[in-house]
Amino acid sequence: MAITSANQLELLQTAEAVAREKLIDPELVVQAMEDSLARAAKSRYGADMDIRVHIDRKTGRAQFTRIRTVVADEEFENHHAQMTVAQAKQFMADPQIGDELKDDVPPVELGRIAAQSAKQVILQKVREAERDRQFDEFKDRVGTIINGQVKREEYGNIIVDIGRGEGILRRNEKIGRESYRPNDRIRCFIKDVRREARGPQVFLSRTAPDFMAALFKMEVPEIYDGIIEIKAVARDPGSRAKIAVISYDNSIDPVGACVGMRGSRVQAVVNELQGEKIDIIPWNEDQATFLVNALQPAEVSKVVIDEDAARIEVVVPDEQLSLAIGRRGQNVRLASQLTGLDIDIMTESDESARRQAEFAERTNLFMEALDIDEMMAQLLVAEGFTNLEEVAYVEIDELLSIDGFDEGTATELQARARDRIEAANQAALDNARALGVEDSLIDFEGLTPQMIEALAKDGIKTLEDFATCADWELAGGWTSVNGQRVKDDGILEPFEMSLEEAQTMIMTARVLLGWVDPAELEAEAEEEPADDEDDA
Known part of the structure; x- marks a missing residue:
């Protein structure tokens, strides 16, 4: 033709x-x-x-x-x-x-x-x-809710007709044991849109925390208008969820607004999520207060936060332990997801027993090291003394403020503490030298004899060895493995060395060895404040 x-x-x-x-x-x-x-x-x-x-x-x-x-x-x-x-x-x-x-x-x-x-x-x-x-149409709709119609099921995955294309709801993105038949109406969250060889793929979800946030945005006008903000969401899909909200208008209660008249608003979300129980929690800038709210309905007696480790210790009454943990650990797990902290829960009796054990341990330490009786050792512990260094180098007036301590007693205690510390230091140095530690490391400023001994036991025997260490190897740290925070023990962590201190000491060693030019460090230090100002 x-x-x-x-x-x-x-x-x-x-x-x-x-x-x-x-x-x-x-x-x-x-x-x-x-x-x-x-x-x-x-x-x-x-x-x-x-x-x-x-x-x-x-x-x-x-x-x-x-x-x-x-x-x-x-x-x-x-x-x-x-x-x-x-x-x-x-x-x-x-x-x-x-x-x-x-x-x-x-x-x-x-x-x-x-x-x-x-x-x-x-x-x-x-x-x-x-x-x-299709890709251009759906890529800008990521993070929104879409209504579709079930077309078919393939190996547990649901293929959904979403208008000008198809979306896939994987079986791990379905709530519980949801089942659908062809032509059923379904509401999903657009989680991701990707270009693939067989065409653009629209991935849907009903278990994503953002799905719940988007549902509340649809049901609560104050959230849509920005008066109330959803700060965090944690879900155990199909079972239970916690959502943290804050109001930017003092006249509006964020929890009440999300619950609605007679629970109408939250009930609409619950019905869409197959009866998932939802705890609505007021968000607070103070981590301790926020955590107390997040662990509701359990009552909290005491909260201790370890900011460096991003962990939090919660003390609850003995009868509240099971309620705080929840069925199969659900309550504490959701509270941990909501706050972003690892949470350790213990009862008041457990915490009391731990305090008593610590008190007895420190009492025995002072009795043995200072050769004093139990009552005097208990007085020192009760006043907050935890180690020999505090006794040896504290102002003598602090010892004199303890009932029954006169100047002679205080002076004698400090002398005994210093003698014991010097003896321990000498023993540590002798042991380090026996392990092959060189004088370059012993003379390095900032390392105590006990630190040098710990380094020697780990194979660090020269200043060059020390300079090649990473800061976390000395001070310890945390890494994420399969979504779980795992502790990395540091060689000098028992001596309460921080990451910043470790970084400073390692860099000082490198300067002494000539590996780093001090002028370059000064130039970098001058640039950092300027960069901070630009960011601000």
Whole structure:
């Protein structure tokens, strides 16, 4: 079939029909037709030729054009599609590199094979345009709720008709043991949209915490208007959830607004989530207060926060322990997710027993080290003394403030404490030297004899060894393994060394060894405040 013998308007009518069916721009279909006709023409005239086709958007007439580009002599490779400047002078007055010479060529006869090839090109281009349209439509809707209709189930995954495309609800994104039949209506959260080889994939979820937040945004006008903000959400899908909210208007109770009149608002969310119980908690900047709220309905007696370890210790009455932990640890687990802290729960009796054990341990320490009786040792512990260093180097007035301590007693206690510390230091140094520690490490400022001994036991015996350490190797730290926080013990962590102190000491060692230029450190230190100001 020759293009000239066909109804030329039929091309445009076909393009309009395909574009309308696939919901894409007709111009993309026409361009696909142009590409397919150009490919057919190359198969007829030669693959080395640069042939382009233009279809008139009004008449449908296809014009075939051969293009030859002017190139430099050293770049001339294809005489079918290129010309040198000298050759171009035969056709142009003043040819320049990059100019194009266009010659019309006769339309091609489309045989069966060429027509089939042209059809495949058009279908491929249309599919690509359709995929781009779907991706562009849904990529901006990530994080929103969409209503769809169940089409089918594949290996536990639900394929959902979401209008101009399909979404997939994986079985691990369904709530509990939800089951759906074809044509059921379903509401999902658009979790992610990705480009893949088989086209854009829209991943849906009903278990994402953001799904609950989006449902509350739909049900509570104050959240939609920004008067109330959802600060955190923790879910055990299909069972229980906790949501933390804060109000920026003092006249509006955030919890009451989310609950609604007679619980109408929260009940609408509960019904959508298959009866999932929801605890609505007022958010607070103070971590301890927020945690007390998050552990509701359990009562909390005491909270101790370890900010460095991002852990929190909670003391509850003995009869409240099971309520605080919840069934299978659900309550404390959700509270941990909500606050972002690891939570240790103990009863008042457990905490009392631990305090008594610590009191007895410190009492025995002072009795043995200072050679004093139990009553005097208990007085020191009761006043807050925890180690020999505090006794040895504290102002003597603090010892004199203890009932029954006179100046002679205080002076004698300090002398005994210092003698015991010096003896322990000497023993630690002797042990370190026996392990092979060099003087370069012993003389390094900031390391106590006990620290040097601990380093030696770990194989760090020279200043060079020390300078190659990482800060967390000395001070310890936390890493995440499979979503769980795991403790990394530091060599000098028992001596309460912080990460900042470890960094400073390691850098000082590197400067002493000549590994680092002090001028560079000063320059970096001067740049950091400037960077902070820019960030602010």
